[in-house]
Amino acid sequence: MKGEFMEEAARLALENVQSGLGGPFGAVVVKDGQIIARGTNRVTRTNDPTAHAEVVAIREACRVLGTFDLSGCEVYTSCEPCPMCLSAIYWARIGKIYYGCTAQDAAAIGFADQFIYDELARPKSERRLPLEQLERQLCLRAFEAWEQDTNKIPY
Numbered sequence: 001m002k003g004e005f006m007e008e009a010a011r012l013a014l015e016n017v018q019s020g021l022g023g024p025f026g027a028v029v030v031k032d033g034q035i036i037a038r039g040t041n042r043v044t045r046t047n048d049p050t051a052h053a054e055v056v057a058i059r060e061a062c063r064v065l066g067t068f069d070l071s072g073c074e075v076y077t078s079c080e081p082c083p084m085c086l087s088a089i090y091w092a093r094i095g096k097i098y099y100g101c102t103a104q105d106a107a108a109i110g111f112a113d114q115f116i117y118d119e120l121a122r123p124k125s126e127r128r129l130p131l132e133q134l135e136r137q138l139c140l141r142a143f144e145a146w147e148q149d150t151n152k153i154p155y
C-alpha cells in the first residue's frame with residue numbers, strides 16, 4: 001500500500017514535468033487506505049507561489065471532505081515538504097508524512113527548500129528576509145475581538 005501511494009506521487013511528479021505543467025513534485029492524501037486527493041506543482045502555471053504539490057493536494061482533500069481538518073489522513077509526497085508545505089500539513093492536522101526525495105535533493109536542482117529550512121534555523125536578526133514589528137497594540141484589537149467572539153469557529 002505505502003509503496004503504491006508513493007509510486008503514485010512519483011508518477012504525478014514525473015508526469016508534471018513531461019506535460020510542462022510545473023515543477024517536479026507530486027503528492028497524494030490518503031484516508032482509510034484510499035487516495036482521496038492528488039496534487040502536482042502548479043506554481044508557474046497558475047502564477048501562485050504557494051501552489052506546491054502538497055498544498056494543492058491538501059486543498060483538494062479539504063474540498064472533497066468538506067472540512068479544514070484532515071485528522072486521520074496521511075500525505076505521500078515525492079519530495080520532503082518545504083517549510084511552507086510542512087506548516088500546511090501541521091495546520092491541516094495530517095497525521096503522518098511519507099516522502100521520497102530530500103530537501104537537499106531539491107536544492108541540488110535549484111529549489112530553495114533547504115535554504116528556507118536553514119533560514120528558519122537562524123535567529124530572526126540574521127535572516128536574509130528582514131522582519132520588522134509595527135503597531136502591536138493596534139493589531140491586537142482583532143485578537144481581542146476573536147477571544148470575545150462566542151460564534152467563532154476555532155481552528
Ligand SMILES: Nc1nc2[nH]cnc2c(=O)[nH]1
Pocket residue numbers: 023025040041051052053054077079080081082085106111112113
Ligand atoms: N516538496 C516540494 N518542494 C518544492 N519546492 C518547490 N516546489 C515544491 C513542491 O511542490 N513540493
